[in-house]
Amino acid sequence: MSGRVLVGVKRVIDYAVKIRVKPDKSGVVTDGVKHSMNPFCEIAVEEAVKMKEKKLIKEVVAVSCGPQQAQETIRTALAMGADRGIHVEVTGKDYESLGPLQVSKIMAALAKKEDAQLVILGKQAIDDDCNQTGQMTAALLDWPQGTFASEVSFEGNMLKVVREIDGGLETIKINTPAVVTADLRLNTPRYATLPNIMKAKKKKIANMKPADLGVDLTSRLEVLRVDEPPQRQSGMKVETVDDLVAKLKEAGTI
Amino acid sequence: QSTLVVAEHNNDKLTPITLNAITAASKLGGDVSCLVAGTNCAKVVEQISTVHGVKTILVSQHDSYKGSLPEELTPLILAIQKQFSFTHICAGASAFGKNLLPRVAAKLDVAPVSEIIEIKSPDTFVRTIYAGNALSTVKCNEAVKVLTFRGTSFEPAPTEGGSAASEDVASSSPTGVSEWLEQTLTKSDRPELTSAKVVVSGGRGLKSGDNFKLLYNLADKMNAAVGASRAAVDAGYVPNDMQVGQTGKIVAPELYIAVGISGAIQHLAGMKDSKTIVAINKDPEAPIFQVADYGLVADLFKAVPEMTDALNK
Numbered sequence: 001m002s003g004r005v006l007v008g009v010k011r012v013i014d015y016a017v018k019i020r021v022k023p024d025k026s027g028v029v030t031d032g033v034k035h036s037m038n039p040f041c042e043i044a045v046e047e048a049v050k051m052k053e054k055k056l057i058k059e060v061v062a063v064s065c066g067p068q069q070a071q072e073t074i075r076t077a078l079a080m081g082a083d084r085g086i087h088v089e090v091t092g093k094d095y096e097s098l099g100p101l102q103v104s105k106i107m108a109a110l111a112k113k114e115d116a117q118l119v120i121l122g123k124q125a126i127d128d129d130c131n132q133t134g135q136m137t138a139a140l141l142d143w144p145q146g147t148f149a150s151e152v153s154f155e156g157n158m159l160k161v162v163r164e165i166d167g168g169l170e171t172i173k174i175n176t177p178a179v180v181t182a183d184l185r186l187n188t189p190r191y192a193t194l195p196n197i198m199k200a201k202k203k204k205i206a207n208m209k210p211a212d213l214g215v216d217l218t219s220r221l222e223v224l225r226v227d228e229p230p231q232r233q234s235g236m237k238v239e240t241v242d243d244l245v246a247k248l249k250e251a252g253t254i
Numbered sequence: 255q256s257t258l259v260v261a262e263h264n265n266d267k268l269t270p271i272t273l274n275a276i277t278a279a280s281k282l283g284g285d286v287s288c289l290v291a292g293t294n295c296a297k298v299v300e301q302i303s304t305v306h307g308v309k310t311i312l313v314s315q316h317d318s319y320k321g322s323l324p325e326e327l328t329p330l331i332l333a334i335q336k337q338f339s340f341t342h343i344c345a346g347a348s349a350f351g352k353n354l355l356p357r358v359a360a361k362l363d364v365a366p367v368s369e370i371i372e373i374k375s376p377d378t379f380v381r382t383i384y385a386g387n388a389l390s391t392v393k394c395n396e397a398v399k400v401l402t403f404r405g406t407s408f409e410p411a412p413t414e415g416g417s418a419a420s421e422d423v424a425s426s427s428p429t430g431v432s433e434w435l436e437q438t439l440t441k442s443d444r445p446e447l448t449s450a451k452v453v454v455s456g457g458r459g460l461k462s463g464d465n466f467k468l469l470y471n472l473a474d475k476m477n478a479a480v481g482a483s484r485a486a487v488d489a490g491y492v493p494n495d496m497q498v499g500q501t502g503k504i505v506a507p508e509l510y511i512a513v514g515i516s517g518a519i520q521h522l523a524g525m526k527d528s529k530t531i532v533a534i535n536k537d538p539e540a541p542i543f544q545v546a547d548y549g550l551v552a553d554l555f556k557a558v559p560e561m562t563d564a565l566n567k
Contacts, residue, residue: 018519019387028388100356101365128383128390129500130368131352135324136360144325144432147353150494160435165349166503167446168439168495172323174432184501185494220395221365224378227389232526235547241560244532244550253509253530254452254476254565 003058005048006116007082008107010038011066011073012127025225037073040122042080042189043182047152048120049081050187056154057117059083063110065103067091071205078200079192085205086110090217094210097219099128102210104136109213111141116177118159123148123181134181144174150185255284255376257342259308260331262322262350263290263298270449271346273305273410278403280307280411281373282342287312288418291319291330291425299420307411308418312338316425321434324354329426331358337423340398342376347402355400364396371407385500386523405448406506406527440495444470447496450479452509455498455525456491457483459514459535459554463491468558469513475565481505481525483515499524514554517542534558 013019013028014036020029037045048060062077064070065088074085088106090098111119119138124131138145146152146161150169153160163170164183192200210217238244248254257279262269272288279286287310290298295315302311312334318326331354335343343358345351347369359366371389372380378393379401394401447453454473456466466480473480481498482491498505500523510528515521517533517540525531526545533546534557543549550557 013384015520019384021388028384099365101360101363104360126385126500129381129385132356132359132366132368135353135356139328139357139360145353145357148349163349164494165437166448166495168437170321170437171435172321172432173435174325219365221367222393222395224391224393226383227391229382229386229389232531232545234544235531235549237543237549237551239550241550241552241557241564244548245561245564247548248509248530248532251530 002115002117004114004116005051005057005060005118005120006107006111006114007044007048007060007062007077008119008121008133009041009045009062009064009073009077010122010125011035011064011070012038012125015039015126021226021228025227027223027226035069037076038122038125040124040126040182043184043186044120044122045077045080045082046187046189047182052081061086061114063088063107065090065098065106067095074205075200076192078203079197080190081196084203087205087207088213089207089209094217098217099219099221100130100132100136102215102217102219104133104140105215106210106213107133107137108140109215111137113213118176119179121179121181123183134179138179141177141179143178145179146172146174147181148183149180150183152180152186255282255341256338257282257284257286257344258334258338258340259286259288260343260345260351260354261288261290261298261302262346262348263292263295265292265295266297268298268301269348269350270410271348271405273413274405274408275344275346275403276305276307276411277408278370278373279342279344282376284341285309287338289314289331289334291327293317293320301413303418303420304416305411305413305418306416308416311418311420312423313420314423314425318425318428322350323432323434324357325429325432326426327354328357328361329429332361333426334423335362335398342399342401344401344403347404351402355402359400362398362400364398364400365394366400366402367392367394368402369404370401371404385520386526387519404504406504440493444473445477445479447479447481447498448503448505451507452476452478453481453498453505453507454478454511454513455481455483455515456486456513457515458485458489460486460491466492468555472558472562475562483518483521485518512542512546513558515542516540517545
């Protein structure tokens with residue numbers, strides 16, 4: 001076993017930013033908008049770093065696909081404790097159409113190249129909300145998958161994963177190498193401290209292109225338009241509980 | 255054109271979201287087939303056989319399908335696809351569907367489309383992005399379309415009036431790379447959150463897990479399910495499976511009563527398609543009031559018991 005964990009980190013519009021649709025309906029406004037690491041990716045990084053601190057694994061490699069700015073996201077992962085980074089540069093039209101299928105091809109190629117024992121990803125990104133990349137990476141590698149994980153532990157060369165499912169939890173045991181995707185309760189990600197941010201500046205980020213990994217970025221999904229969701233009309237204020245119950249009865253709701 | 259719906263079930267009962275997926279599949283046009291893969295699923299086959307809109311049920315039984323592990327079901331679906339060449343393969347956008355279908359799609363080298371809320375045409379779909387803050391219309395040019403449908407966006411298919419024929423398909427050879435150990439489902443006598451007609455949800459305003467008792471009392475009067483905001487879950491008041499929101503469950507009941515919930519974007523994404531929304535909050539500025547049909551600015555610790563009493567009358 002290599003003891004190496006690959007963690008995917010995606011740069012997305014910060015979760016606290018109010019999303020605005022572009023007037024031409026081609027997408028959402030991203031220029032001049034604060035970006036951060038996808039919150040689920042932060043959880044993935046934290047889990048990998050914790051494994052390293054417990055000496056369960058040897059090295060954490062943070063990967064991001066995207067334009068130059070993706071390096072900032074990798075730096076954040078390095079400041080959280082990842083050992084080195086890989087920036088797979090995707091720009092322009094390729095970046096606009098970059099989806100989970102293409103990213104999973106990149107992740108799978110890197111997992112092989114780096115001889116990773118484990119790939120940890122967030123369960124979904126808060127921009128496209130796809131929830132696909134981990135499952136697809138596992139498929140391309142023919143590895144088992146422990147998705148929506150709320151607890152991960154090693155049992156020899158196997159992983160025990162507690163998964164969040166509808167209505168409760170499920171426990172599975174999977175062989176390694178494997179792909180794990182992080183759900184919210186897996187851990188609470190740490191803040192990068194100033195000394196660690198300074199240290200992260202010295203860590204290495206390798207740069208490569210998808211073609212270096214033999215990955216074709218052709219996408220057969222086309223976004224035709226992006227719209228604002230229909231707005232709900234705000235209703236009325238009622239003064240008392242009796243009023244409320246009367247109104248609900250009147251409306252036939254109760 | 256033909257569609258395969260992968261049925262979700264526990265060998266005993268069909269999971270309701272499959273019925274919503276069957277409705278969506280019928281909207282695509284063409285014949286609808288249903289795959290039932292399990293260890294001993296005759297009962298589920300029987301349930302689907304009368305569902306309106308299903309033409310054929312493909313049945314595959316093997317011990318390796320215990321726990322519906324994607325590592326075992328994917329080879330089966332690929333073998334079926336090779337034989338039947340469906341144009342669409344779909345499931346409900348539940349933990350099951352989301353876990354399995356992307357794996358199938360990657361093996362077919364196609365990009366899946368997840369959490370579809372509207373079908374524009376057999377290749378064009380609407381889905382939410384940014385936690386429901388924008389709607390994306392996507393055209394899928396893949397030869398095989400692999401799709402998951404949001405349950406609350408499609409009516410369940412009627413469970414009567416259908417007469418599907420069932421057909422056995424050979425099981426795939428076990429891969430043995432994963433093993434299902436156990437499931438712990440939260441037990442409740444109340445209706446299930448995502449299919450309940452009335453949902454009462456509590457937020458940080460409840461101040462403790464014990465205080466959720468107020469909501470349970472109200473819920474029992476209305477045969478309602480009880481949900482919670484992420485803030486209440488994060489504070490440890492209630493378990494995560496009660497979470498309504500972008501990162502939890504998406505609900506769209508007839509009546510949603512938000513108690514002590516401020517209305518963060520992430521929560522609104524999970525409930526704003528509810529038919530009628532009631533908000534009870536002591537902060538008149540709480541964003542939840544912007545989406546509420548009826549807003550009551552009041553102390554929930556007084557208002558909720560009062561409402562429970564009023565319903566007794």
